[in-house]
Amino acid sequence: MAHVSIIGTGNMGQAIAGVARKGGHTVELLGGSDQSAHVSGDIVVLAVPYPALPKVLAERGDSLAGKIVVDITNPVNFETFDSLTVPANSSATAELAAALPDSRVLKAFNTTFAGTLAAGTVGANTTTVLIAGEDADAKSTLAEVITSGGLKAIDAGSLSRARELEAFGFLQISLAAKEKVAWTGGFSVAA
Amino acid sequence: MAHVSIIGTGNMGQAIAGVARKGGHTVELLGGSDQSAHVSGDIVVLAVPYPALPKVLAERGDSLAGKIVVDITNPVNFETFDSLTVPANSSATAELAAALPDSRVLKAFNTTFAGTLAAGTVGANTTTVLIAGEDADAKSTLAEVITSGGLKAIDAGSLSRARELEAFGFLQISLAAKEKVAWTGGFSVAA
Numbered sequence: 282m283a284h285v286s287i288i289g290t291g292n293m294g295q296a297i298a299g300v301a302r303k304g305g306h307t308v309e310l311l312g313g314s315d316q317s318a319h320v321s322g323d324i325v326v327l328a329v330p331y332p333a334l335p336k337v338l339a340e341r342g343d344s345l346a347g348k349i350v351v352d353i354t355n356p357v358n359f360e361t362f363d364s365l366t367v368p369a370n371s372s373a374t375a376e377l378a379a380a381l382p383d384s385r386v387l388k389a390f391n392t393t394f395a396g397t398l399a400a401g402t403v404g405a406n407t408t409t410v411l412i413a414g415e416d417a418d419a420k421s422t423l424a425e426v427i428t429s430g431g432l433k434a435i436d437a438g439s440l441s442r443a444r445e446l447e448a449f450g451f452l453q454i455s456l457a458a459k460e461k462v463a464w465t466g467g468f469s470v471a472a
Numbered sequence: 473m474a475h476v477s478i479i480g481t482g483n484m485g486q487a488i489a490g491v492a493r494k495g496g497h498t499v500e501l502l503g504g505s506d507q508s509a510h511v512s513g514d515i516v517v518l519a520v521p522y523p524a525l526p527k528v529l530a531e532r533g534d535s536l537a538g539k540i541v542v543d544i545t546n547p548v549n550f551e552t553f554d555s556l557t558v559p560a561n562s563s564a565t566a567e568l569a570a571a572l573p574d575s576r577v578l579k580a581f582n583t584t585f586a587g588t589l590a591a592g593t594v595g596a597n598t599t600t601v602l603i604a605g606e607d608a609d610a611k612s613t614l615a616e617v618i619t620s621g622g623l624k625a626i627d628a629g630s631l632s633r634a635r636e637l638e639a640f641g642f643l644q645i646s647l648a649a650k651e652k653v654a655w656t657g658g659f660s661v662a663a
Contacts, residue, residue, distance in 0.1 A: 363630070363632060364632070368560075369559075369560035369561035369635075370560035370561075403662055404596070404597060404662025404663060405595070405596035405597070405662070406595060406596070406597075406660075406662070411643075435647065435652045435653070436652065437643065437646075437647065437652070438646060438650075439554070441554060441555070442643065442646070444560075444639065445639040445640070445642055445643040445646075446643070448635065448636040448639030448640065448643075449636070449639065449640055449643060451636055452602075452628065452633065452636040452637070452639075452640060455628075455629060455633070455636075456626065456628065459629075461626045461627065461628070462626070462661055462662075463662070466661070466662040467661070467662075468659045468660065468661060469597075469659065469660055469661075469662060470653055470657070470658070470659060470660075471594055471595025471596070471597070471653075471654070471657040471658075471660060
């Protein structure tokens with residue numbers, strides 16, 4: 282069993298907490314007013330919007346050393362809705378990994394809407410979480426939490442694949458915002 | 473009814489021809505040895521690999537003026553399998569549109585494997601073709617061909633979204649190459 286800390290109590294943080302609890306793991310859900318609280322999880326999910334990452338790093342960066350840190354952000358420019366706010370050849374996760382050299386940083390959960398994490402399904406398919414990162418053991422540990430919670434997990438490759446996962450997340454969000462796909466649906470992988 | 477020319481007789485060209493014929497449209501399928509043949513379609517699908525686009529442009533560029541030109545390529549670096557070969561802030565489709573200023577260039581079919589175009593389904597879901605481009609009428613004309621052939625079509629936005637569609641296609645190909653998703657499956661959109 283893993284002990285999972287989730288920083289951020291929004292719909293994504295709560296949905297990810299639900300998956301971990303369903304899998305029998307212990308969950309610590311930390312909100313913005315809990316800055317002083319010790320982060321106790323072996324896995325720490327940063328379930329905050331991309332613009333909030335610097336604040337999280339400033340407040341808790343030191344306490345993330347040695348841990349598996351999961352970035353779920355989609356750094357979409359929500360003013361223009363026409364681009365990502367990270368450089369085209371980088372990713373939010375790559376930036377985070379550079380800022381946390383003593384953590385094992387993964388990308389995950391940015392391609393699954395909160396409703397599909399809570400429901401466990403996207404239409405007829407089981408919700409599938411795509412994971413990218415350098416550390417195979419860290420990816421395997423996170424995948425175990427996800428699959429024990431009734432979802433599927435796919436190792437999508439190295440940290441550089443975070444770029445494509447963020448493009449995927451941006452595309453999916455842009456389609457949902459234009460009501461081309463449902464916020465309760467989106468892309469899925471067949472069984 | 474549309475008249476569709478397809479340049480390229482590989483599995484993608486044949487699958488797209490099948491969709492168009494199923495929809496009652498006329499199809500002209502042109503292979504590499506048909507360079508001198510007139511391109512008669514109102515819609516011209518360039519069903520060739522990305523590295524073959526310059527040759528197609530050199531041989532047929534002039535005859536594409538005034539037409540809807542559909543780019544289906546995934547410009548993946550197949551040596552490293554770790555990146556696209558176009559600049560990170562561009563796309564194969566943006567390059568093609570720049571080379572064909574008198575054509576209405578669209579991105580489509582790069583996120584759907586040939587098998588799912590032929591089957592009409594991805595698992596339990598109807599195969600959905602994502603289309604990007606500047607010209608709304610052109611996108612609507614292509615969408616009509618696709619939907620009349622029994623598939624679904626989604627307008628994914630402007631030409632700049634081709635970048636995300638190529639990231640999506642690259643991710644999906646990389647997952648299929650590692651047997652994480654099936655070549656007969658991949659990502660789909662719930663009904």
